[in-house]
Amino acid sequence: MKRTIAYLSLLFIVGALLYIANPNYGLKFGPGGEDWLKYRYTDNYYIEHGVEEVGGTNIVTDIVFDYRGYDTIGEATVLFTAIAGAIALLRPWRGDGK
């Protein structure tokens, strides 16, 4: 019973997401022309001003390390925590020696 409800709700969520992803009602894929400046003005700003404001010719690195550096700090922290947790869990257990 519970499992049936879970699958039905999963089906409903997938249907709703498919409805949203339909270009006639919701998201538009590959905006160009006027839609570019209407929906992607932030990207346009980065592409136009990235090189002069940050200095790197790789716009992705400019965004990731300068404009949105906090996100990269969080990402590095996630990596650090994941590795610390993995190593902490994989230590030998007490009485595990030969």
Next chain:
Amino acid sequence: MNDGDMGVIVRTMARATIPLIGIFGAYVVMHGHLTPGGGFQGGTTIAGAGILFLIAFGLGEMKKRYNKNLYSALEGLGGLVFLGAAMLGIGVAFFYNTLWHNGPFFNGKPGTLLSAGYLPIMNLAVGLKVFTGLVSALTAIALWRRWKE
């Protein structure tokens, strides 16, 4: 075949390719502000060289070369260098690229290697961090042999 190392062909090929993978990874990290790639991607590439060393030469050889304290210290150092580079322009704002706007170095023309302010420093720090972290994690996994033989 002792302690899980591969045959002589694999070991010879690993001896030839590990430096190449390392150099390519270092190239990706160093040119992170100019070409696709950067700290995370290049760090993973160098960690791939470390994992190739681990599986080609076996766990016994890796235990001799791998120093847990050094690798954890280097991972922390990478994070600290990243934060320090972010703090350089703390007089204006956190993550203010002061090396690029009025710094003594790393302020060449865009497209040259010594440009882009703190971006190369951050790429090196993140590359070091990712490389040491992944090698530590994979070595810990390889050392974890608790299944019954």
